[in-house]
Amino acid sequence: MAAIVITDASPLIALARVNGLGWLQQLFTEVVVTDVVLSEVLTGHYPDTEAPIQQALAAGWLQAAAIETSEPALPDLDEGEAASIRLALSSSEPVLLLIDERAGRAVAQELGLSVAGTAAVIGLARQRGLIASARDVFAALHASDFRIAPAVIQAVLDRCGD
Numbered sequence: 001m002a003a004i005v006i007t008d009a010s011p012l013i014a015l016a017r018v019n020g021l022g023w024l025q026q027l028f029t030e031v032v033v034t035d036v037v038l039s040e041v042l043t044g045h046y047p048d049t050e051a052p053i054q055q056a057l058a059a060g061w062l063q064a065a066a067i068e069t070s071e072p073a074l075p076d077l078d079e080g081e082a083a084s085i086r087l088a089l090s091s092s093e094p095v096l097l098l099i100d101e102r103a104g105r106a107v108a109q110e111l112g113l114s115v116a117g118t119a120a121v122i123g124l125a126r127q128r129g130l131i132a133s134a135r136d137v138f139a140a141l142h143a144s145d146f147r148i149a150p151a152v153i154q155a156v157l158d159r160c161g162d
Contacts (some may be wrong), residue, residue: 003093005031008084009040010100014118016049017144018137023125025061028096035066036083070110077104100148119148123156134162151162 002111005028012033015021015100036060038057043051056062063088067083069090074082088095089111097108108115126134138153156162 004095006088009037009080009119013096014146016052018140021052021056023130032063033064034083037080040080064088119152119156123160125162
């Protein structure tokens with residue numbers, strides 16, 4: 001298992017929308033987020049998702065980290081994704097990067113990083129008994145306009161027996 005879990009913006013936002021940020025703490029104990037990603041998710045415009053993120057930071061299990069390098073150059077990614085990948089690459093410990101965007105996942109995997117997304121977190125939460133139904137969580141995400149590919153959802157539901 002990864003010693004360090006780093007998350008990009010999308011999993012934080014998605015899990016906050018379904019009251020699932022606490023699953024990250026229960027699954028991974030500590031999660032790191034870059035200062036760049038925090039500036040993306042804490043804009044002051046979305047209090048329903050920002051409040052639980054701020055609470056996780058205050059509780060200390062979600063930890064902010066500054067990223068000091070702009071290497072490697074990752075011109076095809078947004079700054080949050082790039083910062084998350086750079087932080088993961090700078091670690092001497094095994095890292096799990098939580099990232100949803102297809103391009104970011106592909107780049108991270110090409111660079112040798114282990115990746116998972118929101119769907120995998122939901123599946124793991126179901127397998128560990130933290131939620132009664134992954135299907136219900138996916139339905140709630142869909143209702144909030146957060147999209148995960150149907151094939152990905154079905155694969156997770158099959159894997160967790162939901």
